[in-house]
Amino acid sequence: MRIDKLHTIDSTNDYLKRISKKENTQEDMVVWAKNQTAGRGQMGTKWMTQTDKNLTFSVYRKIQRITIDEQFFALMAASLAIKDVLTKLLIKNVRVKWPNDILTDNDKICGILIESVIKKGRLDAMIIGVGLNVNQTEWSHLPRATSIKKQTGIHFKLEEILQMLLEQFRHYVQLLIDGKFEKIKKDYENCLFKRNKPATFLKPNGEKFVGIIKGTTNSGKLILLQENDVLKEYDLKELQLLY
CATH class of the missing domain: 3.30.930.10 (Bira Bifunctional Protein; Domain 2)
Known part of the structure; x- marks a missing residue:
């Protein structure tokens, strides 16, 4: 090499x-x-x-x-x-x-x-x-x-x-x-940080919400469990993990 x-x-x-x-x-x-x-x-x-x-x-x-x-x-x-x-x-x-x-x-x-x-x-x-x-x-x-x-x-x-x-x-x-x-x-x-634990996320519009990281899609989107047991997918531009 x-x-x-x-x-x-x-x-x-x-x-x-x-x-x-x-x-x-x-x-x-x-x-x-x-x-x-x-x-x-x-x-x-x-x-x-x-x-x-x-x-x-x-x-x-x-x-x-x-x-x-x-x-x-x-x-x-x-x-x-x-x-x-x-x-x-x-x-x-x-x-x-x-x-x-x-x-x-x-x-x-x-x-x-x-x-x-x-x-x-x-x-x-x-x-x-x-x-x-x-x-x-x-x-x-x-x-x-x-x-x-x-x-x-x-x-x-x-x-x-x-x-x-x-x-x-x-x-x-x-x-x-x-x-x-x-x-x-x-x-x-x-080995994902905060997986299966409640975490706070920030949207580009300043809105904060709590979700639980469950994994990722094959294309790299983050899979979050949110209120009412709803699974949602986010890409990097759509949220920031606060910790």
Whole structure:
């Protein structure tokens, strides 16, 4: 697998999109940056990180055996891979806050951004962007941020954790290729933050309501149990989990 290690870049996801388009990339590729000046999360949010203290990288992977409708399974698989590695590193109570934040207890330790490469109306490849807090221990204006070092007291070598993550990604990519979608979805739902517990949600119009997370649809919508035992589905633009 080709690995490009850079000092400073705007966004590892954007870099891979440019390179894959320019070079018509056919091989798997990783770009790892010590510093991102314009790292992104879901819904256009920014991912801020201290230089050379955390892992900010993206993986370009050809995944032509799944369809556009099945692409949320790639996000589920990536979330599980990161959860597995964090658990091996003795991080406790690792959960996935729908759809793409990785928490330990109530604190965010990692974010994922997956973007699709569509060619001729078909899913050609996926770009998996990861921002993992490793050795940073202080954040301004982010009271619920944490890191591996803050949780364990251990200073880690970034490259060692990157290799662990890439190895676990390969495992889950193989599950995708083998069509193990039901297993991936079941494992993802089992580690959802606040699953089967009352939680408060916020709609874009400012309305708050209480619901119970029951799972997700195959396309990534959140399934909530609401008043009168009604099940409703929401996408990311329709609500925010307050916690």
